[in-house]
Amino acid sequence: MRRPSVLLCLAALAALATLAPPERARATAGRDDRDRDVPHAEVGPSPKIAPIAEVLFAHRARTGETLPVFRRSEAFERTGTLPVVIRATRALDAAHGEALRKAGVVFGREGRAIASGAYLARVDEAALAALARDPEILSVSVDLQRNAPRPLETAAQETRALTARRAVMAKNGALLDGAGTVIADIDSPLYHFHPAFFRADAGAYRWVDVNGDGELTPDIDGVDLDNDGKISPAEVLHRLEVVGMSRYTNETIVKNASFKSDLEYLYTDTNGNGRRDHGAGFDDTTPAFGEPLFVLDDADKDGRAALSEKLLRLGTSKIRALRSQDRDHTRGAGGKDGLTGYDPEASP
Known part of the structure; x- marks a missing residue:
């Protein structure tokens, strides 16, 4: 008895589905020019931007505080600018860097890249939106320190770290005092x-x-x-x-x-x-x-x-x-x- 109604509903949904793509295309085309001046929250999620960035901005807008999974950032809470790490397809030239600055990106290290080739910066929501639209930006990740859980009190014993700390002499009798040890540090x-x-x-x-x-x-x-x-x-x-x-x-x-x-x-x-x-x-x-x-x-x-x-x-x-x-x-x-x-x- 109910089968004809079900078939009619399915047919209606199919018709709507065929109409949806052109309608969406027209809506998107009309919005492209406006997107250049709207904040990130109105642009929508971007695969380039770490999702937690939007969560951080939303939480601050609601509470005025840093998201609890991170250590509190007074600068973020006060200014609304989030520390981020920016990775691009290639090194940013002077013109590109200046364009991003005009969009609100505040670079650290005077705009110089760190050893990995990434850039440190602070951004508000509008600047984050500009980075999301930039075709030469690969990714933007949050540069806040997480509130990591403390290790278990038995972890040092289970990993035998306590034994290693007490060791002062190798099996051959050589003192374990660091002599002769060379450390290579790949860093900024x-x-x-x-x-x-x-x-x-x-x-x-x-x-x-x-x-x-x-x-x-x-x-x-x-x-x-x-x-x-x-x-x-x-x-x-x-x-x-x-x-x-x-x-x-x-x-x-x-x-x-x-x-x-x-x-x-x-x-x-x-x-x-x-x-x-x-x-x-x-x-x-x-x-x-x-x-x-x-x-x-x-x-x-x-x-x-x-x-x-x-x-x-x-x-x-x-x-x-x-x-x-x-x-x-x-x-x-x-x-x-x-x-x-x-x-x-x-x-x-």
Whole structure:
């Protein structure tokens, strides 16, 4: 009894299906010009754009907050610009980059690509829509840190990491102290002037308690580098202050109010310009590639500088070589071929 009605319904649906493609084509054609100026939310999903990007924008619009699966980004919540990684079919030339900037894409690293060839940027919804329409853009992924679950408390035991941590000697009797180990790091530019990349092998020095308070006081106490029995302005010790900073906004989170001997380094301002100079004007033969730099040998591990404890001057770089575009920079080489000839700001 119901079969004729079913057949009529199917026939009607088939007729609508045959009409749908032209209608959709006309609607799409009329919308193409408008799409250039509408925000991403009105354009619809694109296979180029990570779907989570739209979810992040929608969640922020609704709550003003970062999606909980990611660590909170104050910059995203405040400005509505999302950090992303952009991959293109080829390197972006100046004209293409400028066009994307006019569309709202804010490039990091002054528009230079990172080692993989991708570009770091911040985008709002309109800029994301522009990237989705660009035929030379391959993909856009979100560059926020996820709230990853903590490992199980038994994971270290199950993976035998605890045993490996306790191991200090190989089966052949060799000490497992890292000696002879070379690490190759394929990454974006390396700041090779960081004190952590130098060995404390340029001599041990006693510090002079100038104000006699029994404490190592930066900007007052010093080190007698020329052994003349006096502390000149060029021998006064200054802090290389360590602060905690946001990974995404470069805003200071934690600022040390006093000298932390277990975290901070000391330097002498030999030319009196108010900062530690390094790189330009020095070469690979200069300890720590710049003005004298020291770390405290805190023998009793109490976090304080006793008068009996010495300052160790940083000297030899732990880095053997760096690659910058088409040039190799090797430790000990002269001129631009040395490590001091490597400019992390100018390197991809």
